[in-house]
Each structure stands twice: as structure tokens, then as C-alpha cells.
Amino acid sequence: MSCRNIYLFALGGLLAAGAVIADPSDRLIRKASRYFAPLPATMPGGENDTAERVALGKQLYFDKRLSRNDAQACVSCHRIENGAAGVDNLPTSPGAEGQTGTRNSPTVINAGWQKTQFWDGRASDLADQAGQPILNPIEMGMPDEQTVVDKLAAIPEYQDAFTKAFPDAQPALSYANLREAIAAFERTLRSESRFDDFLRGDGNALSAQEQRGLAAFMKVNCVRCHDGPLIGGTLHEKLGVEAPFHNTADQGRYEVTKNEEDRMVFKVSQLRNVALTGPWFHDGSGTDLGEVVRIMARIQLATALKDDEVDDIVAFLHALNGKELAGSP
Numbered sequence: 001m002s003c004r005n006i007y008l009f010a011l012g013g014l015l016a017a018g019a020v021i022a023d024p025s026d027r028l029i030r031k032a033s034r035y036f037a038p039l040p041a042t043m044p045g046g047e048n049d050t051a052e053r054v055a056l057g058k059q060l061y062f063d064k065r066l067s068r069n070d071a072q073a074c075v076s077c078h079r080i081e082n083g084a085a086g087v088d089n090l091p092t093s094p095g096a097e098g099q100t101g102t103r104n105s106p107t108v109i110n111a112g113w114q115k116t117q118f119w120d121g122r123a124s125d126l127a128d129q130a131g132q133p134i135l136n137p138i139e140m141g142m143p144d145e146q147t148v149v150d151k152l153a154a155i156p157e158y159q160d161a162f163t164k165a166f167p168d169a170q171p172a173l174s175y176a177n178l179r180e181a182i183a184a185f186e187r188t189l190r191s192e193s194r195f196d197d198f199l200r201g202d203g204n205a206l207s208a209q210e211q212r213g214l215a216a217f218m219k220v221n222c223v224r225c226h227d228g229p230l231i232g233g234t235l236h237e238k239l240g241v242e243a244p245f246h247n248t249a250d251q252g253r254y255e256v257t258k259n260e261e262d263r264m265v266f267k268v269s270q271l272r273n274v275a276l277t278g279p280w281f282h283d284g285s286g287t288d289l290g291e292v293v294r295i296m297a298r299i300q301l302a303t304a305l306k307d308d309e310v311d312d313i314v315a316f317l318h319a320l321n322g323k324e325l326a327g328s329p
Contacts, residue, residue, distance in 0.1 A: 025203030028211055035218065035227040038196040039272075043112030043187040045125055050184075053165040057185025060178060065151065066134050068141035072096035074133070074182065078108040080189060083326030085109060085276035091284025095139045102250060104284035106269065107277050109189045109322065114233035114270060119282045120253045121236050121267045126183035131175065145175035152178070191273060191322025198319075206319050213316025216309050221301055225268045231320060233270035239282075240264055242302035246295075247283050275318045276327050290314050 061074045077093040078086050086107035093105045103119050117129035133139040142148050152158045162173040197205035226232040239245045253262035280286030290310045297303040
């Protein structure tokens with residue numbers, strides 16, 4: 001009997017005995033599960049969230065009256081209407097009076113699972129983050145917390161809404177409660193992707209190219225920083241470990257801590273919805289996602305990716321788009 005016939009005979013015996021032939025996607029799912037996890041059902045910090053608190057937070061999120069000249073709202077830089085991905089898709093964002101900020105606006109979607117907020121990690125959670133742009137002179141431009149409270153107190157609908165959202169607080173309408181309400185709303189901004197389906201065992205959720213991209217993403221060690229449910233968002237890392245980043249004017253966390261070891265250290269971006277949130281990098285200088293992947297491999301991992309590897313990784317990154325967002329395949 002020839003070798004080929006022996007192989008076919010043995011294979012036929014296995015199939016007849018009901019043996020299961022391993023699916024390559026099953027192996028990839030198991031390997032990916034070492035580094036990643038499906039998106040959790042709820043974000044941390046929401047134990048006291050109520051429908052009234054979320055509704056108030058949504059109203060505040062869209063209200064331009066939180067700015068000095070009634071021209072800027074949270075949603076102006078973090079767009080979520082009509083399936084937008086939580087950003088304005090600008091390199092850096094204009095403020096209420098037309099001044100432009102120095103950093104790219106990151107997505108607010110899924111943000112509550114991050115270790116910290118802002119590129120330099122200066123805010124510890126969503127509530128801490130929510131209160132800062134309102135008082136930033138370049139962004140929304142309000143002079144101080146009391147001015148914000150006084151402005152809202154003169155609006156009857158807010159007096160009632162704060163009382164319903166914070167029935168046990170005295171006073172209910174406070175800047176701290178404003179922050180908490182916006183955070184409560186932002187904790188509802190959650191988007192699952194086809195990658196979640198894949199991690200839960202659906203081997204058909206990703207295309208062949210997307211699976212190759214996932215395999216390459218792990219092989220070249222992008223998972224050193226981009227792992228967990230958000231595929232990132234949980235570390236502060238130096239940008240330019242193996243080679244300098246092309247723009248060193250912004251020194252990242254050093255601007256906050258003044259510690260030398262924090263020069264060029266930034267929060268690692270979450271990669272969920274990354275294909276929808278360009279331009280990329282903290283300065284918005286990345287205009288092509290493939291080139292961004294190539295740059296990061298070179299300056300963080302000392303790896304020169306081949307063109308087909310870049311194409312496959314970019315395809316995988318598109319599989320991280322929220323299924324309900326505009327532009328998702």
C-alpha cells in the first residue's frame with residue numbers, strides 16, 4: 001500500500017470513529033485568549049448609576065451652555081451622534097473661542113475601562129476627566145467651578161434634573177455631581193466588535209486576512225502593550241523605546257509629574273475602534289493607519305514589518321470596530 005493510501009486509510013478510520021479535526025481558528029482563539037478578553041458588560045465605577053443620573057449626564061454632554069460662550073459641548077470633540085466613534089477626526093480640536101489644542105481628542109467610547117484618562121494620564125477616572133475640559137481655557141473656557149454651578153442653577157430644568165439624579169445630596173446641583181453625571185452617561189458608551197464574537201468561540205467572525213493579522217499582531221509582540229479587553233489602555237509607556245518618535249515637543253507625562261523618567265511617556269491607546277478614530281498619535285500626525293502600524297513596530301519593537309504583514313494587521317484592526325458604529329464593515 002502506498003504512503004498516500006495509508007494516510008487516506010488512517011484518516012478515514014479517524015473520521016469513522018468520530019474523531020474531531022482541530023480547526024485552525026480554534027487554535028487561534030485559544031492563543032488570543034491568553035492576551036485578550038471580550039468586553040465586560042459594565043464599566044467600573046457605575047455602582048450608583050441610575051436612569052436619572054445617566055439622563056442628566058447625557059443632557060450635560062450635549063449642552064453647549066457648559067462653555068464660556070455657549071459654543072462648545074463635550075460632544076463637539078467627542079462625537080457620538082449618527083454612529084460616530086467618539087472623536088472629531090481632527091488632528092487637534094478647536095475650543096469654544098477658536099483656539100486649537102495641542103493633543104488629539106481620544107475616543108470616549110469604552111473609555112471607562114482605561115487605567116487613566118487623557119494622554120498624560122492626569123485624570124484617574126471618567127468623573128475626574130469630565131470636569132477638566134469645562135475649565136480649560138483653550139477648550140470650553142469656563143473660569144471656575146462656581147461659575148458653572150451658578151449658570152446651571154439659573155436653568156430650571158437643571159435644578160429639577162439634579163434633584164432627581166442626586167436625591168440624597170445637599171446641594172444636589174454641584175460641580176462634583178456634574179462630573180459624576182457625565183461619567184455615568186459615558187459608562188453607557190460601550191461598543192462590542194466582531195473580535196468579541198471571535199474570542200467567544202465564533203471562528204467565522206473574522207475573515208482569513210483578519211485572522212492572519214491577529215496572528216501577526218501577537219507574533220511581533222504588539223501585545224506587550226496592547227492587550228486585555230480594550231487591546232490597550234492600561235499602561236503608561238515611553239513612545240520611542242527603540243527609536244525616537246518624530247515629534248518630541250510634547251513630553252507627555254513629564255508635563256504633569258516633572259519626573260525625568262516620564263519624558264515621552266504617554267498612556268497606551270486602546271485599539272478598539274482605532275480604524276474609525278484617526279488621525280492617530282497624541283499629536284494627530286498619523287494620517288494612514290498602515291503607516292502608523294509600521295512606525296509603532298519600528299520605534300517600539302525594533303521590527304520592520306513587511307507590506308503583507310502591515311496589510312493583515314490593519315485588516316485585524318478593522319475587526320475591532322464597534323458593530324453599531326458608522327463605517328464598520
